[in-house]
Amino acid sequence: MLHLTISQGDGVPIYLQLVRQIKTLIATGRLKPDGELPPVRVLAQQLVLNPNTVVRAYRELEVAGLIYKKRGAGTYVSSEVTPYTDAECRRILAERADALVVEGLNLGYDEDKLVALLRERHKTLRRDAPDEEGA
């Protein structure tokens, strides 16, 4: 039973809220590789959404290489990582990092302060994640 929270009227599209939360669940290990995600209709009913909205979220996650689908069977977390090359990964993350740096500088955060924040957020996100099981 996935623990997801949807805010209907906060401006952020529902499908995007789903994408972000599921991305986080995967990143932090709460959703394990080859783990099963709820069928679109089930999740839609749980969250009182149109199934299409869940479909859209799942599709975005599939394009990002984070999940895969088997028709008639279900939807699962990918065990392989990312369909992107190293260079592409780097470009994607550099873009995000640039945005953080620029926003930070304009809000009075210098390099060290940003690094400290980044490390703290990393720890916080990891905090409630399940223990890493020895592979």
Added chain:
Amino acid sequence: MLHLTISQGDGVPIYLQLVRQIKTLIATGRLKPDGELPPVRVLAQQLVLNPNTVVRAYRELEVAGLIYKKRGAGTYVSSEVTPYTDAECRRILAERADALVVEGLNLGYDEDKLVALLRERHKTLRRDAPDEEGA
């Protein structure tokens, strides 16, 4: 003469391209506090845009507290920083940091690798900035 580059058909709205680039110019000191920005019509003509598009970009920057406008006179870079409280700044940046961490984890970047990337991007952004003049 501001150096800005606009891509007409790349999906990113023109006004947003303006906002981002000007934010970067301010963050890296290429636009100095109380420095003057081009009048909306002038910038619009330079970039072959509708003046309204520039207006929109300027308004967003004003809301963010980065510039201020004087009717009949012109538009200038703010010397004060941010209309946000410390807590608000932190929340804004934490949100961006979270996104970077999640994306990073899903692309195989651990904490140290992300920090290294962040530091490198910070240096790169600063590289071509004008020298800091002793205040």
Added chain:
DNA sequence: TAGATTGTGTCACTGTTTCGATACAATGAC
């Protein structure tokens, strides 16, 4: 095979966003 379950595809409605045309209002220079 039969039927339930799962994802897929298509269409349409609605509101928002983006961009542009054009007129208005305040300020500065003279």
Added chain:
DNA sequence: GTCATTGTATCGAAACAGTGACACAATCTA
């Protein structure tokens, strides 16, 4: 005061995004 310059406000057209209704197709289970 006059006039050019600067930002402001309003309206509209076109494209896009978000959501929903509903029918289709593949797979699994019995």
